[in-house]
Amino acid sequence: MPLSGDQLRALTNEPVPNHMKHRWFCLGGTPAYLFVVQIVTGILLAIYYQPSSGTAYESIQHITDDVAFGWYFRSLHKWAATLMVASVILHQMRVYFTAAYRKPREVNWMIGMCLLLCTLGLGFTGYSLVFEQLSYWGATVGGNILNTVPGLGDPLKKMLLAGDVYNEQTLPRFFILHAAILPATMILLILVHILLIRLHGVTELRFEDDPSGPDHFNFFPDHFYTELILGLTLMIVLSALATIFPAAMGPKADPLITPDVIKPEWFFYVTFRWLKLFGPTFAVLSMGFIVCAMFIWPWIDGWLRKVTGTEEVSTYIGIVAVLVIIALTVWEAAVAH
Numbered sequence: 001m002p003l004s005g006d007q008l009r010a011l012t013n014e015p016v017p018n019h020m021k022h023r024w025f026c027l028g029g030t031p032a033y034l035f036v037v038q039i040v041t042g043i044l045l046a047i048y049y050q051p052s053s054g055t056a057y058e059s060i061q062h063i064t065d066d067v068a069f070g071w072y073f074r075s076l077h078k079w080a081a082t083l084m085v086a087s088v089i090l091h092q093m094r095v096y097f098t099a100a101y102r103k104p105r106e107v108n109w110m111i112g113m114c115l116l117l118c119t120l121g122l123g124f125t126g127y128s129l130v131f132e133q134l135s136y137w138g139a140t141v142g143g144n145i146l147n148t149v150p151g152l153g154d155p156l157k158k159m160l161l162a163g164d165v166y167n168e169q170t171l172p173r174f175f176i177l178h179a180a181i182l183p184a185t186m187i188l189l190i191l192v193h194i195l196l197i198r199l200h201g202v203t204e205l206r207f208e209d210d211p212s213g214p215d216h217f218n219f220f221p222d223h224f225y226t227e228l229i230l231g232l233t234l235m236i237v238l239s240a241l242a243t244i245f246p247a248a249m250g251p252k253a254d255p256l257i258t259p260d261v262i263k264p265e266w267f268f269y270v271t272f273r274w275l276k277l278f279g280p281t282f283a284v285l286s287m288g289f290i291v292c293a294m295f296i297w298p299w300i301d302g303w304l305r306k307v308t309g310t311e312e313v314s315t316y317i318g319i320v321a322v323l324v325i326i327a328l329t330v331w332e333a334a335v336a337h
């Protein structure tokens with residue numbers, strides 16, 4: 001390798017600002033770590049999983065009941081998915097409330113938004129692969145929601161379900177999205193995200209109780225060990241969750257029986273409640289509008305600061321948004337319909 005040890009150290013030894021010693025401020029490493037766990041456990045599950053409506057449910061039952069440690073790796077996959085969504089949301093909140101999306105990091109914020117959508121897409125498609133009642137009806141409801149998009153509804157629904165209704169081709173389509181298209185897109189997005197972080201460095205923040213002395217510390221070994229300890233702790237937490245609360249299975253999908261209560265995963269509760277409150281067409285259009293606004297938030301923030309003359313306006317909007325999201329999520333969790 002035409003690379004000396006000194007050159008390698010210089011390449012990896014990014015000076016890290018002191019505020020990254022606070023765990024909340026280096027949360028980006030957590031979804032990256034969990035994504036690797038998902039790839040490894042996902043590959044193990046794919047060895048036994050059979051993606052067709054005739055075989056999917058039985059193959060997952062086989063993984064859970066017969067395959068050595070199948071229940072464990074399936075449960076790890078499920079819990080790592082939950083923690084990944086949670087950590088992506090917390091990381092995005094940290095970036096938002098510290099205004100770390102401002103110039104020159106606008107594009108990286110947009111890459112982050114794509115990562116958020118891919119993470120949610122992985123959650124949705126993964127839920128559908130089990131082919132239990134809620135997988136089937138969740139996918140059917142998802143298709144019906146897409147159908148309400150004015151002008152594009154029909155093609156969007158057909159693209160998702162591979163037809164007008166759930167059919168033999170639907171599950172293989174979800175599998176390709178879940179196991180190939182979305183992870184490959186995510187790998188590319190994470191690479192660009194990290195590359196841009198290396199180019200810009202992270203936004204430097206100051207705290208009142210900062211110790212005097214140098215403003216930065218070395219990535220290797222200081223920050224590397226922080227991330228390593230975080231990864232090992234996560235592995236213990238994941239392992240404990242998988243053992244104490246292993247992934248279960250609901251009844252097999254039956255197109256003829258609509259369940260009394262259809263619920264998506266917890267991270268879609270907010271959208272589900274929104275749909276129930278405002279009806280499909282308005283809810284879909286308003287959610288589309290909100291997602292577009294989130295994409296271009298760095299510029300909206302700049303405009304708001306200019307118009308209002310205050311720096312904190314985004315913080316107030318963020319606090320209201322977080323409270324609304326929590327309220328709608330708790331509401332949806334608390335009621336059956």
Ligand code: HEM
Nearest residue numbers: 025026027028029031032092100109112113115116202203
């Ligand atoms: C799989 C998902 C993601 C991964 C693996 C990831 C990874 C990272 C890492 C390792 C950092 C370095 C600083 C830190 O740890 O906070 C970072 C910073 C950043 N991330 Fe993410 N991220 C993800 C999702 C997102 C999302 C959803 C957004 C926002 C929409 C976002 C926007 C940013 C921005 C703007 C920075 C720069 C922050 C600064 O300069 O302080 N990221 N990300």
